[in-house]
Amino acid sequence: MNNILQVKHLKETYKDKKQEFQALDDVSFTIDQGEILALLGPNGAGKTTIVSIIGGYLIPTSGHVILNGQDITTARKRPNIxxxxxxxxxxxxxxxxxxxxxxxxxxxxxxxxxxNKEIERVLSIVDLLNVANKKVGEFSKGMTQRLHIARSLLNNPNLLLLDEPTSGLDVEIAQSVQKTIKNLSDSGISILLTSHTMSEVEKLAKRIVILGAGKVFFTGTINAVFGLAEKEINQKPKNLEEAYLALAPKLRRK
Known part of the structure; x- marks a missing residue:
């Protein structure tokens, strides 16, 4: 498959007068067309920093972000994202x-x-066209979350960055958001997903990247991470959550 996104050797270092903090250390991965790639890791592992760099909110200390074959690392405008x-x-x-x-x-x-046509298009995709004239303050959390996704679809991007898209939602509402995400992937849009909900990742993602202390600890399929976790606990994990917990001690910053 074609790589829509290539992240190459990203490093991000924060400095102040007293110390230096390595938020990202040589992070590399790719996303194919129509793929949902999940980015996992404990708080402080670097997930939001990566999303911020790819989205154009932060220029990395070093490394490259390549979208559709073009280096956009320092580009201010990113209409395809x-x-x-x-x-x-x-x-x-x-x-x-x-x-x-x-x-x-x-x-x-x-x-x-x-x-008007573009707004109708994105509202239709997230199943909110029937409430287009309703005040956002009257929306449920699930409707608001889908409106966030609709906003991200303006200008018809081919890559979506979704940071914790179902955080704080109950199961039924989360499932409706997950259905929207799956439909977007099926339409050919590539998605980078961050989530702490392992059942969601297991349902949506084809591959995962696990971060630990700003570094890539693992990249591959969910079945492959099961095999890695099995070596730690001497039995096959029942699900991704159990596999992740088996690996969690190796992901912490020292």
């Missing part, structure tokens, strides 16, 4: 879903004459 950090913030609660997306369509440089 959609980013969703989720949560309750990020929208004007007293404005409707459509009004919010009109604002973000302007920021995304969607031509004015095409905005």
């Amino acid at each position: 959609g980013v969703s950090f989720g949560g309750d913030l990020g929208f004007y609660r007293n404005a409707t879903a459509k009004q919010n997306l009109q604002f973000f369509a302007d920021l995304a440089k969607v031509p004015f004459r095409k905005q």
Whole structure:
């Protein structure tokens, strides 16, 4: 398959007057067209830093981000990438879903004459077209999360960065968001997913990258990580959560 995204030897170092902190240390991985790749690791492992670098919010200390064959490491504009950090913030609660997306369509440089059609398209994808004129403050958490995804789809990107897309949602609502993510992947959009919900990762992702202390600890299929965990606990893990917990002690910063 074709690599939509190549992350090559990323390093990110934070410095202050007293010390130096290595947030990322030689991180490399790829994402294929239509693939859902999950990025796992404990808090502080570097997941959000990677999303910020790929999304263009942070320029790495060194390394490269290559999208569709072009080096975009220092590019300010990245129209082919959609980013969703989720949560309750990020929208004007007293404005409707459509009004919010009109604002973000302007920021995304969607031509004015095409905005209504584009907004209808993204709302339809996330099954919110019927509430386009409802105030966001009246939305449920699941609806708000799907609106975040709709916003990330403006300008029709071919790569989505989804940071904890179902965090704080109950099981039923989370499943509706997961269905949306799966449908986007099936349509050919590549997705980088960060999540602490292992059952979600097991359901959605074809491959996973596990980070530990800013480094890539593992890259491969879920079956392969089961084999790695089996060596630690001398039995085959029942699921990804059990496999991850078996490996967790090796992922901590020293």
